[in-house]
Amino acid sequence: MKKNILFLVLSIIPLFAQVKTEVKSEGPTIEEVIKYEGPKARIAVARFDVKAPKATWEMGDGIRDMIVDALFKTGKFIVVEKDAIKDLEEEFKFTQTGWSKKELEKGTFEVADIIVVGAITGFEPHTEGTSGGGIVIPTPFGIGIGVKKEEAYIQAVIRLIDVRTRRIINSTKVEGKSSKSKVGIAGGAGISGVILGGGFEKYKNTPTAEAVMIMIDNAVKEIAKMVPESYYRYGSKELEKTYKNQPDGFRGIKWGTSIEEIKNLKVVKEEGNQKECIKTDDVLQIGKAKIEKIIYSFYKDQLESVIIETKGKDNFENLKSATIEKFGESKNKSENEWIWEGEITTIYLKYYPTDEKGILKMVSEEMKKKIESETSF
Structure with a gap:
């Protein structure tokens, strides 16, 4: 009997103990973008506003930093630093004190052609525990197999702005959604209908982290797609000639x-x-x-x-x-x-x-x- 129960549990677990991701975007994959070797666009990323009730202002800074890092790694963009301007100015002034061998030349700072601005407009982190969102699959052996589904969701609105004209070039919404199902054994008497409850173990890689990374992936693909071709004009081997x-x-x-x-x-x-x-x-x-x-x-x-x-x-x-x-x-x-x-x-x-x-x-x-x-x- 116990062997039959164990076999049944092991056969059901693969149906639920998996990560499900939803990608709300079209365009080239990150792998395709990373291989890019053509001309580059000069871009900067501003801090993201936080408009979702469950998100914090630190998350806005975190999204901005992750997008900067991801854009730089594509090789398709010259990413201009925006937040550290004061630090750069202080370093520039330091060279004018006479302590360094060479004074930096004025007029060397590059300016972005496009600024990415955005806001976190939706955030629903995953929740753990046995309350709510769970179901129990009854078995013929008087034992319920508890299934707990954890979902996480994040959404942001992104706009591309031309620095010279202040015109909005393009705007889009990007999303990341991830869900995991956990399986445990819930003991109890066999009754008709679904038995609520179940026992779950803690996941090291949470759906929330998965959802955020999916959204970052989508954001980079959308930005690469939305930037007009005429802005890709720096750094290619052909243009250097x-x-x-x-x-x-x-x-x-x-x-x-x-x-x-x-x-x-x-x-x-x-x-x-x-x-x-x-x-x-x-x-x-x-x-x-x-x-x-x-x-x-x-x-x-x-x-x-x-x-x-x-x-x-x-x-x-x-x-x-x-x-x-x-x-x-x-x-x-x-x-x-x-x-x-x-x-x-x-x-x-x-x-x-x-x-x-x-x-x-x-x-x-x-x-x-x-x-x-x-x-x-």
């Missing part, structure tokens, strides 16, 4: 040239340290493309970028052809957008179908770093 005929300015005017040194300029817009000008003697044609206007942008009276505008689909196609002929095929492109990444000059070409408007923007990398270091944008 740059592009042909990389300019150091526009039409003989080098980046950083003082506004006073350029003739026939007319200021059309001024805001703070920024000025936009046109040249009254500019030739408004590039290749076969007729140009609407060419804007020279200055930061603290130094040339930092040039914007060229066209109207009409044919004009844009002519401008694109001239750009590709001059600088070669773009190594980083998406629909209606092309980017030539360089260590001296980065070129952005974009077409807006609704307005039939084309924009070619040439940006000085050195001036861009200067602006970022002085304005945090």
Whole structure:
């Protein structure tokens, strides 16, 4: 008789003593993302707000730290530190005291293009014990087999924000859910119906920890999927080779040239340290493309970028052809957008179908770093 009971228990345990996980996401697996070797996106992660009643503020910091670690390990992102800025500033100032051999150069801090913000909106940790949530499977031998199901759940809302424009690029919800079933023997008289109760042992790896890790896994996959292709433009071996005929300015005017040194300029817009000008003697044609206007942008009276505008689909196609002929095929492109990444000059070409408007923007990398270091944008 005892052998029969033991056999029955052992045959039922595998049906319940297992971990069940639910993945609420689509996209590449973490293993696929880790193998990534292409261009990277520059990203930072802010602290997560805590809006779930059963969650604590420490959990918000913990989720943030785990996502930072997970994003870094994918190899798909340049993760910029956000929380330790004060510590970095103190270390920077220390080099200016004369105690170190070399003073750090200003303007070397990188700024993220995207910030990940989020909030824990749902949290239900697993509970242990014999009360509630359990069932007892009756057997013909007057002994109930107690089955206790432990479930854990966590949910977060994640938003991606463009640092320069403050626009929300994308938003999504990620979840993690895990459940375990424990089996024990509940003694007692055999009665009709289900006998409540049961004995359970303590699990070392809890469903709560499992659910959190599932959510982190989902969050990384969703972030990688939501970041637009145009933001992946740093660090790839192809991009490091740059592009042909990389300019150091526009039409003989080098980046950083003082506004006073350029003739026939007319200021059309001024805001703070920024000025936009046109040249009254500019030739408004590039290749076969007729140009609407060419804007020279200055930061603290130094040339930092040039914007060229066209109207009409044919004009844009002519401008694109001239750009590709001059600088070669773009190594980083998406629909209606092309980017030539360089260590001296980065070129952005974009077409807006609704307005039939084309924009070619040439940006000085050195001036861009200067602006970022002085304005945090």
